[in-house]
Amino acid sequence: MPDFAQLLAPVLENRRLARDTYLIRLEAPPVARAIRPGQFVMLRLPGSTDPLLGRPFALYDTVICLPSTSGRGVGGEGDTVKPPLPNGRGADIDAPGAIDIVYLVVGKLTGLLSQVQSGEKVEVWGPLGNGFPDPVGQAKHVALVAGGIGQTPFLAHIRELLGERGYGGQVARPRAKRVSLYYGVRTADLAAGVEDFRQAGAEVHLASNDGTLGFHGFVTDLFEQHEPPDHVFGCGPEPMLHALAKIAERKGIPCHLSLETPMACGVGICFSCVTPVRTADGWDYKRVCVEGPVFDAATLHWET
Ligand SMILES: Cc1cc2nc3c(=O)[nH]c(=O)nc-3n(C[C@H](O)[C@H](O)[C@H](O)COP(=O)(O)OP(=O)(O)OC[C@H]3O[C@@H](n4cnc5c(N)ncnc54)[C@H](O)[C@@H]3O)c2cc1C
Numbered sequence: 431m432p433d434f435a436q437l438l439a440p441v442l443e444n445r446r447l448a449r450d451t452y453l454i455r456l457e458a459p460p461v462a463r464a465i466r467p468g469q470f471v472m473l474r475l476p477g478s479t480d481p482l483l484g485r486p487f488a489l490y491d492t493v494i495c496l497p498s499t500s501g502r503g504v505g506g507e508g509d510t511v512k513p514p515l516p517n518g519r520g521a522d523i524d525a526p527g528a529i530d531i532v533y534l535v536v537g538k539l540t541g542l543l544s545q546v547q548s549g550e551k552v553e554v555w556g557p558l559g560n561g562f563p564d565p566v567g568q569a570k571h572v573a574l575v576a577g578g579i580g581q582t583p584f585l586a587h588i589r590e591l592l593g594e595r596g597y598g599g600q601v602a603r604p605r606a607k608r609v610s611l612y613y614g615v616r617t618a619d620l621a622a623g624v625e626d627f628r629q630a631g632a633e634v635h636l637a638s639n640d641g642t643l644g645f646h647g648f649v650t651d652l653f654e655q656h657e658p659p660d661h662v663f664g665c666g667p668e669p670m671l672h673a674l675a676k677i678a679e680r681k682g683i684p685c686h687l688s689l690e691t692p693m694a695c696g697v698g699i700c701f702s703c704v705t706p707v708r709t710a711d712g713w714d715y716k717r718v719c720v721e722g723p724v725f726d727a728a729t730l731h732w733e734t
């Protein structure tokens with residue numbers, strides 16, 4: 431993990447985006463410079479033993495800072511983190527200084543995180559995991575399928591795919607001509623970041639289980655109604671990912687899935703995050719925090 435960093439990151443903002451859903455911006459220049467779409471960080475509240483362990487959160491986006499007047503860059507004395515450049519354009523000329531994480535309040539850590547104020551600090555370590563691979567060949571059309579809070583890794587991914595931004599020190603270059611996001615929620619007021627995805631250049635298709643937003647039904651059904659893309663990426667609850675993997679296999683679409691397996695250490699030591707993966711000799715357990723969280727769907731060994 432050559433670019434790995436662990437630090438106490440000042441909270442620049444922590445605001446509500448949707449029901450039970452917040453965006454927290456953390457000033458963490460070494461993480462922001464190194465992290466790529468599909469990678470994640472662990473967050474923990476300093477000085478608290480409950481919960482004791484950190485929790486994993488995907489990168490939503492890095493925040494590009496306009497050149498600092500002091501010349502010291504973000505984090506220098508007297509500097510403030512500036513807003514990102516509009517739509518990230520031209521942004522690869524500047525080093526990012528902060529990361530945005532979007533989180534849904536489900537339990538202890540996320541509940542406490544939603545109470546954190548600007549100026550307080552959060553322990554962050556990362557970047558962790560493998561990140562999204564490039565789409566196959568000359569992918570003209572890439573589809574992203576998200577369920578629940580599974581939309582979070584896709585904002586930076588859209589910008590990287592369309593060549594709007596470079597991440598992890600890479601220069602921006604287009605990897606797809608067109609990106610479609612299929613985003614499904616249980617009900618309308620849980621949808622978070624829809625405008626961000628549109629502004630990043632994705633064609634956004636929405637679905638809800640109860641019909642209060644967009645297509646009435648599962649996001650995988652909505653995805654299947656549209657023309658097959660050249661490559662599909664998915665993130666969300668396991669039943670949704672399994673359904674997407676089956677569609678991709680049936681239609682012969684290359685498919686990569688980002689798993690949301692609960693984790694303890696996040697760095698490959700505890701083996702609490704393992705998932706069965708097909709290998710040349712049969713199958714083996716792989717650590718989602720190190721060998722994932724993104725896997726080729728064709729290699730995943732589903733329990734059901
Ligand atoms: C690689 C990765 C990226 C993630 N990215 C995001 C993100 O960007 N935004 C976001 O909101 N969440 C994300 N998650 C999920 C997030 O880590 C959990 O929601 C978080 O750990 C919950 O912590 P908590 O202390 O609030 O809940 P806890 O008090 O630990 O748990 C509350 C309840 O939620 C269940 N639970 C906890 N974690 C999970 C899980 N991963 N899947 C299913 N059930 C779970 C527990 O079993 C329990 O019932 C990601 C997970 C992974 C592995």
Ligand code: FES
Nearest residue numbers: 696698700701719
């Ligand atoms: S969370 Fe400890 S090995 Fe993956």
